[in-house]
Amino acid sequence: MTLPLQPLSDCYGYERGTPVDRIYIDLFLTHHRELVHGDAAEIKDDTYVRRYGADRLTSTTIIDIDPTNIRATLQADLTVPGSLPAVAFDCLILTQTLQLLPDPAAALSTCHSALRPGGTLLLTVPCLARISPSGGPADRWRFTPAGLRHLLTPWPGPTQVTGYGNLRTCLAALLGEAAEELTETERAHHDPRFPLLAAATAHRAAEGA
Numbered sequence: 297m298t299l300p301l302q303p304l305s306d307c308y309g310y311e312r313g314t315p316v317d318r319i320y321i322d323l324f325l326t327h328h329r330e331l332v333h334g335d336a337a338e339i340k341d342d343t344y345v346r347r348y349g350a351d352r353l354t355s356t357t358i359i360d361i362d363p364t365n366i367r368a369t370l371q372a373d374l375t376v377p378g379s380l381p382a383v384a385f386d387c388l389i390l391t392q393t394l395q396l397l398p399d400p401a402a403a404l405s406t407c408h409s410a411l412r413p414g415g416t417l418l419l420t421v422p423c424l425a426r427i428s429p430s431g432g433p434a435d436r437w438r439f440t441p442a443g444l445r446h447l448l449t450p451w452p453g454p455t456q457v458t459g460y461g462n463l464r465t466c467l468a469a470l471l472g473e474a475a476e477e478l479t480e481t482e483r484a485h486h487d488p489r490f491p492l493l494a495a496a497t498a499h500r501a502a503e504g505a
Contacts (some may be wrong), residue, residue: 305472307429313474317493319483320460321391321420324495331416331497333388341367344389347456374403379408391420395437396428400447404498408451411500416426419498423459423468423491441494453501460490 308315325332325348333352336345342356349356359380361421372379375397378394388407395478407417421439439447441459447454461469462485468478469492475483 299471303426303472305474306467307472308426309474312472313476314464316461316469316473316475316478316483317392317422317425317448319475320493320495324420324458325389325418328418328497331418332389333389335384335412336381336387336389337385337406337410338368338389339391339393340416342504343369344391345387349387354386367419374406377402377406378409380406382409383412385410386412386415387418388415389418391418392422394419394421394439395425396431396434398436400437401450404447404451408453408500410496413500414502416468417496417498417500420493420495423461423494424469425492426470432492441488441491441495444494444496448496448498453499455496455498457494457496459488459491460486460496461490462487463490466490466492 301431305312325344329348330414332345332349335355335356336349336353339357340358340360342358345353347357357370358370358413359370361371361373363371371417377398388411390407397403411417421444423438441457445457464482465478
């Protein structure tokens with residue numbers, strides 16, 4: 297088997313179809329869609345909160361550090377304490393973002409402070425991925441499921457971490473293949489030795505808990 301020195305796609309396979317990691321993000325959010333409700337927030341755009349919150353949403357907030365993002369309704373640096381309004385959200389979706397932040401632990405603390413009691417952070421991070429073509433030097437981290445569990449150790453509430461992917465989907469992601477180029481069997485298998493993506497639910501404890 298001869299593998300190319302250059303990927304088939306230089307942008308995660310978008311021009312070929314759906315990036316492989318996106319099918320696992322969708323799987324994770326589908327499984328937890330009932331947690332997307334009320335006042336919900338998401339980074340960069342509101343695609344996922346609207347897709348999974350539907351008629352359970354009261355409001356949506358789009359958070360971005362980038363002042364040129366015209367869709368953003370709140371400019372904030374998650375690593376700065378107090379950059380998000382306190383006790384403001386019932387759900388916060390943070391997909392494929394922590395690897396771009398200089399202090400992931402500080403960002404998680406900010407997210408916890410922004411959740412209402414009983415609210416939930418829905419989080420995904422790459423276990424394996426190419427260096428971001430747009431993030432460049434900001435793309436600092438990769439997380440195993442065990443590493444994400446460790447990072448969430450200080451979180452003052454229930455957390456659960458799941459790994460998604462297998463050797464074939466890891467190779468596909470690095471090669472720039474699209475999810476549509478894989479069989480359902482290849483996509484559906486999850487091998488703890490070869491996670492492509494790790495996902496976590498992190499709940500803020502309800503009042504009185």
